[in-house]
Amino acid sequence: MTRKFHLAFIFNFTPDDWQGPFGTGGAPWDGKFHTEVAQALERACFDYVIVEDKLMVPESYGGSSEAALRQAMSVPKHDPVPLAVAMGLATSHLGIVATLSTLAYPPFMTARLASTMDSMLGGRFGWNIVTSAETLAAQNFGMTELPPRNVRYEMADEYVDVVRQLFASWDRDAVVLDRDNGIYADHTKVRPIHFKGKHFSVRGPLNTVPSPQHRPAFIQAGASPRGRVFAARNADSVIAIANGVEAMREFRADVRRHAEDFGRDPDGVKVLFCVTPVLGETEQDARDKQARMVSSPQFIHDILAQTSALTEIDFAQFDLDKPLPHRLETNGEQGSLDQFQQWGSGKTLRELVADSAGGLVSSVELVGTPDQVAARMGEVMEEAGGDGFMITTPLLRLNRRYVAEVTDGLVPALQRLGLTRTAYATGRTLKENLREF
Numbered sequence: 102m103t104r105k106f107h108l109a110f111i112f113n114f115t116p117d118d119w120q121g122p123f124g125t126g127g128a129p130w131d132g133k134f135h136t137e138v139a140q141a142l143e144r145a146c147f148d149y150v151i152v153e154d155k156l157m158v159p160e161s162y163g164g165s166s167e168a169a170l171r172q173a174m175s176v177p178k179h180d181p182v183p184l185a186v187a188m189g190l191a192t193s194h195l196g197i198v199a200t201l202s203t204l205a206y207p208p209f210m211t212a213r214l215a216s217t218m219d220s221m222l223g224g225r226f227g228w229n230i231v232t233s234a235e236t237l238a239a240q241n242f243g244m245t246e247l248p249p250r251n252v253r254y255e256m257a258d259e260y261v262d263v264v265r266q267l268f269a270s271w272d273r274d275a276v277v278l279d280r281d282n283g284i285y286a287d288h289t290k291v292r293p294i295h296f297k298g299k300h301f302s303v304r305g306p307l308n309t310v311p312s313p314q315h316r317p318a319f320i321q322a323g324a325s326p327r328g329r330v331f332a333a334r335n336a337d338s339v340i341a342i343a344n345g346v347e348a349m350r351e352f353r354a355d356v357r358r359h360a361e362d363f364g365r366d367p368d369g370v371k372v373l374f375c376v377t378p379v380l381g382e383t384e385q386d387a388r389d390k391q392a393r394m395v396s397s398p399q400f401i402h403d404i405l406a407q408t409s410a411l412t413e414i415d416f417a418q419f420d421l422d423k424p425l426p427h428r429l430e431t432n433g434e435q436g437s438l439d440q441f442q443q444w445g446s447g448k449t450l451r452e453l454v455a456d457s458a459g460g461l462v463s464s465v466e467l468v469g470t471p472d473q474v475a476a477r478m479g480e481v482m483e484e485a486g487g488d489g490f491m492i493t494t495p496l497l498r499l500n501r502r503y504v505a506e507v508t509d510g511l512v513p514a515l516q517r518l519g520l521t522r523t524a525y526a527t528g529r530t531l532k533e534n535l536r537e538f
């Protein structure tokens with residue numbers, strides 16, 4: 102029997118494909134555009150949508166904020182949580198995941214917010230746990246430097262422990278709503294946590310009622326060895342990028358191995374690989390579309406500006422028609438950087454941009470008709486071992502046409518092959534949907 106896999110989608114609360122022929126104007130600030138997208142994803146039975154977030158205005162490309170602001174690359178970026186509320190209230194089954202950085206929010210506030218969201222959305226909320234990887238973000242929160250990766254993850258592990266304990270500070274059945282005896286909540290089932298760690302000190306208990314998931318879903322996208330261990334310890338679903346099927350298989354096996362070391366059931370960690378399908382009426386149509394995109398000077402510029410923003414390395418300093426001078430390293434997103442730089446390949450920077458086509462976010466090339474791409478996705482999953490895909494676009498730029506190509510072209514093709522969900526089971530939470538297969 103064909104094994105089903107999961108689908109998720111990632112975007113951020115930034116301008117749409119504002120310059121493109123199918124753009125929506127570049128001012129999606131009332132949240133309606135993204136909410137409509139969420140509804141389309143629900144129609145296609147996605148497990149969840151995730152709203153990416155960063156907390157700074159990038160200045161690395163060319164040493165200024167010009168590239169980011171001129172092109173609206175990664176900025177302006179509005180807060181994901183109000184958007185998550187709007188999308189959540191306009192849908193009934195889709196999981197809604199918002200990014201909250203452990204560098205920025207106190208753990209009590211994250212736990213409170215996640216619990217509130219999960220109650221409002223009937224058990225469909227997920228927290229995308231990020232440590233933040235930019236000095237410019239750290240400087241918005243009282244730090245002069247970004248802490249090194251190991252310290253960020255050490256803090257994040259402790260942070261997650263606090264948040265877990267806060268959710269558990271109310272027993273699931275603490276709210277009794279006993280009208281006759283005048284008891285709303287049983288105080289013996291609500292306890293302080295008295296957490297005192299190296300980085301956090303939190304008394305507790307939480308002051309929200311237990312939400313339907315009690316502990317909302319945890320999503321994470323660690324790529325470095327340390328990031329993978331963190332994900333394996335904490336996440337219900339991991340967002341991953343890998344260069345090709347073999348690397349996908351290795352990544353998934355590694356996360357599952359670490360999950361077992363933590364005493365977890367590896368099937369409780371769903372690894373979803375980022376892909377950016379290019380869909381056409383015919384294969385040639387799709388290939389032409391892809392070729393037009395990767396050879397456009399604007400695309401090359403934007404990919405380099407995005408890579409600079411993620412890695413805090415100025416890619417404007419390198420010659421487009423030469424290989425990179427040495428293997429680049431960052432305290433920021435090293436995994437994304439390695440995916441991009443393909444060190445040792447001898448490719449020029451221009452070729453690296455064209456080669457990755459999906460920019461920083463594509464694990465395998467998916468170019469063709471919906472039927473071709475669906476069949477390829479099935480093969481890739483078979484070889485990689487399973488779990489699913491996180492669909493997006495190279496620069497996280499969205500337009501309605503692309504969304505429709507995915508939700509009304511690709512997904513029906515996947516469903517015809519029996520590869521993805523055709524209906525949600527009623528009343529399931531996000532975590533239950535992730536555990537369904």
Ligand SMILES: Cc1cc2nc3c(=O)[nH]c(=O)nc-3n(C[C@H](O)[C@H](O)[C@H](O)COP(=O)(O)O)c2cc1C
Pocket residue numbers: 111152153154155200202229230231232233234250321322323324325326327328329340341342375433434435436437462
């Ligand atoms: C698809 C994807 C989405 C991500 N979303 C965010 C995000 O919303 N905010 C953020 O600060 N980092 C985000 N990251 C970065 C990761 O949290 C992580 O820092 C990065 O993958 C590097 O891994 P490492 O921390 O193990 O080095 C994302 C990464 C990927 C691959």
